[in-house]
Amino acid sequence: MTEGINNKAAVAKAAVVTGASTGIGEATVRALRGEGWTVYAVARRADRLEALAAETGAVALPADVTDDADVARLLDEVTRAGGIDTLINIAGGARGADTVAEAKTGDWEWMFEVNVLGTMKLTRAFLPMLRAGGEGTVLNLTSTAGLSAYEGGGGYNAAKFAQHALTGALRLEEAEHNLRVIEVAPGLVQTEEFALNRLGDQSAAAKVYQGVEKPLTAADVADVVRYAVTAPHHVNLDQIVIRPVAQAANYKLIRKA
Template identity: 85%
Template sequence: MTEDSRKATAQKAAVVTGASTGIGEATVRALAAEGWTVFAVARRAERLEVLEAETGAVAIPADITEDDDVARLLASVTAAGGVDTLINIAGGARGADQLGDANTGDWEWMYRVNVLGTMKITRAFLPMLRATGEGTVLNLTSTAGLAAYEGGAGYNAAKFAQHAMTGALRLEEAENNIRVIEVAPGLVHTEEFALNRLGDQQAAAKVYQGVEKPLTAQDVADVVRYAVTVPHHVNLDQIVMRPVAQAANHKLIRKQA
């Protein structure tokens, strides 16, 4: 780390949700390596314990959709000195049904986690972020929130809502000098996203089959790290990132085996 970057990250602290796996875990590692104080938040305590031991992050098991957990999380972070950055990574997809075959439970889960969870934790931490004078909120959305595709209606709906919420928050909090950043990745190969969505390892593997160099969790974490460490007056409103093989949601180049 250079002297300039040491100064830039001095006393920087962040809450990172979805920290037990994938992009959230990679983001915790990226920020901790830069000297940040990181509060790693997820439901799975055992995974957070390993991450804490390896990175020095502060593990706080919590479900961001539960009001009591959010209140407990806020109290723990406040007692530990607070943060100036909130990074909302937690989210996900369930199912790939077309609208005519929509599973209500899957839709409710996606809305609860991607939209209501982001809202609840952001609402809770906004007073703290305002008080710092230079707060940051970064929401991880998806290219699914920018363009619809067949079989994606439920996830599209949830991520479009999260995308809209992010834009509204930016307008509402500009007067409080809070910058609001959206990172919208395309195809990212992580250990759990496609598996959780499709419920089958073989089906999940087919999502990435033949795709040369899909994005990795580390790729996205590097962009997140950059976005929250540039000087505070710089707001990267929206960052769309895809692998080169994915020209659009509906166009993905697959090589023959």
């Protein structure tokens, strides 16, 4: 009996991680490679992926998760390489902090495209493979912005609420296939690019974290992702909310002088 358990624990694990060129996605690649997993690192920026692959031993697969042709190519390459049992959808982001009254259509379209449709397209493509393996996992990185709205966050709130709902529906639909579906929803995370990409200005981005004692780091969140996907398969951590202690809620953030 013990031998069988040990043999099962020794089975090689493999994951696709999107958004792998920076931030939480990059940190997740590092965390899973540290566990000995085969990791297919996916993002648009090939140069950053190649550097990460050279350092960690991950497999660099440049692709745009919103592009149907790229998704089909990605599925084909992963299939030929041996397949995966875990899909980790981290690619996403925010653009702008406008009120709904001042909303920029292009920003909203981009946020829905990458956060919602990108997640859907990758998940739809890999579901047959994940089902066939018998013990598949999908982990979607959402946000506390998908659980509670805030002023100036309308577009990001809407996209992340939609991704949160997609994740819940997927869990209900795929339980009969023994597929576990995990949602990790971080609060304030200080990364290299998130606030900069959202606000378009380094000074404005720095103010997001100004005075906050120990905001979360990409490595903090990646460690939670690692824990969730390496837990025994019958353990489904449906939803994990992770915030820094300084952030008691989206609207309550302690800043020190």
